[in-house]
Amino acid sequence: MCLNSFFISVFLSFCIAANAQDTTLVELDSFIKQKDKFDQEKRKRIDKLENNLQQLKEGDLEKKYTTYLALYEEYKTFDFNKAFEFSNKLEEVAALQKDSVKIAYSKMKKGFILLSSGMFKETFDALKSVNANSLTDSMRAEYYFLTARSYYDLADYDKDQYFSPRYVEKAGLYIDSAGYLCNENFYRYRYFQGLKNLKLGNITLASDILNKLLSEEDLSYSDYAVIASTLSDIYIQQNNTQRAIYLLAKAATADIKASTKEAAAMVNLAQILYQKNDVKNAYTFINAAMDDANFYGARQRKVQVSALLKVISGVKVNSVEEQRRVLTRFVLALAVLSLTIIAFAIIIYRQLIKLRKADRVITKANESLKQTIVKLNEADKIKEEYIGYYFNINSEYLDKLALLKKSIASKLEKKNYDDIKIAIDKINLHKERENLYLRFDKTFLQLFPNFVDEVNKLFKEEDQFILSSNQELNTELRIFALTRMGITDNDKIAHILDYSVNTIYAYKNRVKNKSIVPNDKFDDYLMKIRGV
Structure with missing residues (x-):
């Protein structure tokens, strides 16, 4: 009795989890269709800032710096080229102000946007040019967190046995350095502690930290998306793909609400769905990710997404065919009679296709025949006209020859040779x-x-x-x-x-x-x- 109850509870839990996953995917699909609405809200904020920028006086460098920074923050996950442009403008204004803190901070912002686009060499070049000692404590902590993330991303990109562990170790040291500069309850520090434990293999501790963060109510859409996406890696390692899919779908939905175009959640979701043979949803989401990558404009991001898009697109048709075969087997299990009906339906359908093809061939042949008939009728008419014309001409020339012959014969009889010459010259x-x-x-x-x-x-x-x-x-x-x-x-x-x-x-x-x-x-x- 207890054993039965256990299996029933496991089955019900599985059904509930599967239903939650399906609901989340449907919800994500509906938000994909509303992307323009969230993007318009983002553009309104950008337009307002750009209008403010135009009204600033040429020499008001402080307000220019503040406005450039606000525009950079709006663009950094929305439009790579514009974000890069404003990171350069930040650096230019900071240089005009001769403010070492702002110069270093501007370079750090450039490093972030370069990292978001996957340009590792350029990222580290930008970060190495930052004079961290000139930054405030909060800025320096942000710099250390950014450097840590850079090494983690590089480790994930290499995925080798030699360099990746070294990068993970370096990233951990930068997180520790940041910890000395900020409060332990600071959101970013707690997140990076969770990430650090995840990279070191301390899965349980990482899961506890990140789940507590995710449950907090004051998270922004962007923060929620980052935490949920990172947490999904833990569940993937634990082979709990249902929970991972749920979190990635929630992260992708949050990215849409935040108008984040460089996010990886949608790509990771498409990849895991593809691995689970859910090609239909994988294809939908990888296309949405490709749209975002094209919009964001970073070449490396587009290359990454297009590689997965090519793979998923290649099996989409086969997946549809496989679903059809599964459905057929299901129908066969319900009733043998349905097989006969389907067989007859297929035969009739094929015959209809053949008939339609035959109709098209006959129609085409009829058109060709009509054109041939028109040409033949035209040729017949030409023949009739020119046969008449030919006999007309020949008849006239025969009459002329007969008259000429008769005239010459008469003149020859009379030996009027000069007249013959005159007659010939008249021709x-x-x-x-x-x-x-x-x-x-x-x-x-x-x-x-x-x-x-x-x-x-x-x-x-x-x-x-x-x-x-x-x-x-x-x-x-x-x-x-x-x-x-x-x-x-x-x-x-x-x-x-x-x-x-x-x-x-x-x-x-x-x-x-x-x-x-x-x-x-x-x-x-x-x-x-x-x-x-």
Whole structure:
């Protein structure tokens, strides 16, 4: 009886914890959608400070320093570039004031923003340039805490057996130094004591310190996010991933409320959810983290987040497919009959897809067939017109030849040889060829009445063809009319028009070079000109 009660209580605890985790993730997702609202509040504060800055007198260095510091504080976890800009301005104003305390403090602020972006070398360079002895006790404590965090972050980045332990040891010494300068109840000291014990492996003590801090009511959103995120590492080490996910979700929510864009909580949450095969939520949160990283603007942060985004995106589709298979197995466990229904549904669905594909193929084929029919009809009409034109011309020339033959035969009979020469000289081949071209032009324009207008659309207004009243087509248009008829061989065109092949090439190139379409596409545009 007692054993049953134990298992029931364990099961209920598991269900309650899982439900709390799911609720927190849903809550975080809803806050992600409200990010703009919190960012607008942040921007209002920034705008107010920047307006105040514009109203300051040029020589009021003290108020400038104070306003620059306030703007830096607003930007430091919001916009890397702007925060870096104001850290430089802080240093410039402090130098103008020749205030060693402010100069050191400004350099320390620059160190913080460099560390937040993952620029370790630059961070340590900035911190080494700080004259800590010139700082007040509270500032020096802050400097030691920042240096400690720098070594902890560097140790986490290296994760090796040689350098990391040394960095952890150095960080602990800086925390101890800070402890001499501040009250033991000071929030930052207590937090770093918890962090120090965590890094040294004193998990129980670290957990006690950080849990007590987290329970305090006067924490800012930023402080809550830092504590919860750090505390989640303890639960990850203890394999209590449900509690870790809960804390990371709460930390990420607090970061959103504080408009913190450089926070790591969202990234760590996405990573642990990915490891638990919750790809859907992991993908949602890593995308939100990527948006924040892009907004914050630090390159190292974007590289870190994009690496994880690539991994999670790569398995997202497979995860969806796996969920489908799990659901199918669940349905099979409920009833064998549902398998038959699903099988039929899949078969019908596939058949529908095939039918739709077939419909698309048929529709495409019909369109192609329609275009082919149009082209064939056009070709038939061209054939009919030009067969009639051909027989007409031949009939006329046969009649002329018959008359010429009869005339020459009569003159030969009478031995009027001079008359024969006169008759032959009367034959004007140039005029005959001109008549031939004129009749070709008229016949062609009956088939393609808009040919000249359509060709002119391929040129600028000043380069368009303008024909005289007695012209149907000029030489250039006649060359391209033959091309539209399907005669593309330059030798044939040259023979028909009684020109050399080089002349035909010259005409074509001169016209195409003036066209507004590419030379190699010119003939394609010609072939698109439709007949009647």
